Amino acid sequence: MELYQIRHFAAVAETGSFTKAAIRAAVSQPALSASIAKLEEELGVKLFHRSPKSVTLTPAGHRFQMTAQEVLGACNKVKAELRASVADRPLRIGVLCRRPTRR
Amino acid sequence: MELYQIRHFAAVAETGSFTKAAIRAAVSQPALSASIAKLEEELGVKLFHRSPKSVTLTPAGHRFQMTAQEVLGACNKVKAELRASVADRPLRIGVLCRRPTRR
DNA sequence: TAAAAATACTCCATAGGTATTTTAT
DNA sequence: ATAAAATACCTATGGAGTATTTTTA
Numbered sequence: 001m002e003l004y005q006i007r008h009f010a011a012v013a014e015t016g017s018f019t020k021a022a023i024r025a026a027v028s029q030p031a032l033s034a035s036i037a038k039l040e041e042e043l044g045v046k047l048f049h050r051s052p053k054s055v056t057l058t059p060a061g062h063r064f065q066m067t068a069q070e071v072l073g074a075c076n077k078v079k080a081e082l083r084a085s086v087a088d089r090p091l092r093i094g095v096l097c098r099r100p101t102r103r
Numbered sequence: 104m105e106l107y108q109i110r111h112f113a114a115v116a117e118t119g120s121f122t123k124a125a126i127r128a129a130v131s132q133p134a135l136s137a138s139i140a141k142l143e144e145e146l147g148v149k150l151f152h153r154s155p156k157s158v159t160l161t162p163a164g165h166r167f168q169m170t171a172q173e174v175l176g177a178c179n180k181v182k183a184e185l186r187a188s189v190a191d192r193p194l195r196i197g198v199l200c201r202r203p204t205r206r
Numbered sequence: 207t208a209a210a211a212a213t214a215c216t217c218c219a220t221a222g223g224t225a226t227t228t229t230a231t
Numbered sequence: 232a233t234a235a236a237a238t239a240c241c242t243a244t245g246g247a248g249t250a251t252t253t254t255t256a
Contacts, residue, residue: 001178002106004246018211031247033211038245043185052210052255063184070177075104078170082146082163107221121236134222136236141221155230155235 003075005039006068008032012048013065016055106178108142109171111135115151116168119158 011021012032022029040047047061057065114124115135125135143150150164160168 001182003104019209027246028248029211030213030249033213034246037212043182045185050211052208054256055211060185064181067177067181067184071174071181074170074173074177078167078174079104079146081166081170082148122234130221131223132236133224133238136238137221140237153236155233158236 001039001042003071005035006071008035009039009047009064009068010072012036012055013057013061013068018050018055104142104145106174108138109174111138112142112150112167112171113175115139115158116160116164116171121153121158 008021008025008027011025012018015021015024018033018036019029022032025032027035036047043060043064045060045064046058047064049056049058111124111128111130114128115121118124118127121136121139122132125132128135130138139150146163146167148163148167149161150167152159152161
């Protein structure tokens, strides 16, 4: 299981369509289908009921969705946190902080 | 950012060594180094202070660790949940359930 | 029968491997 | 001096693309 699969899953769950999800995730429709197929294979469960008219979550899909959101949420949290993390890259503001010597 | 990078990060944080982490993650030491380097580059922060004697977390590394554990925890939760999810793959126990017709 | 998903390939980006060098104690 | 991380280079897996063929309401 990798994050791109979880992102693709979320896109399908949200749009209710592989084609629309592919556009949202900026990948081709076959790539997205393969990505979901591999995820389902690894998990050993079908996550979606597919038909030309609609793509809906299976019971397992619903369960997966909840934790999937936790995973993606935690990832966004990481990035947001570190964006504010300048401890190791101290800002050099004017003359207050001299440029460190090259090592 | 991908899960393998987070897993590799966790291995280094836990073992305090790239070499030991590589063994734990079942990859080569250079592969693990590259993986962490790419993660640091993407995040724009150094996650570890490295020296031949010790590898320790930077302040940013500490912050990353917390949320990284959330991510990995959520992933394990997903798998554990779905392992119990047999709704879409009903067990065929003896004669009680006939094998579905091939479509 | 007309959409949407699934196949069948082809390609290439990059994760990962081996060999070696550099670094810091 | 030595153990550990970084670098150089190569390989190959599999993620992603295009073209096409099933599906099923």
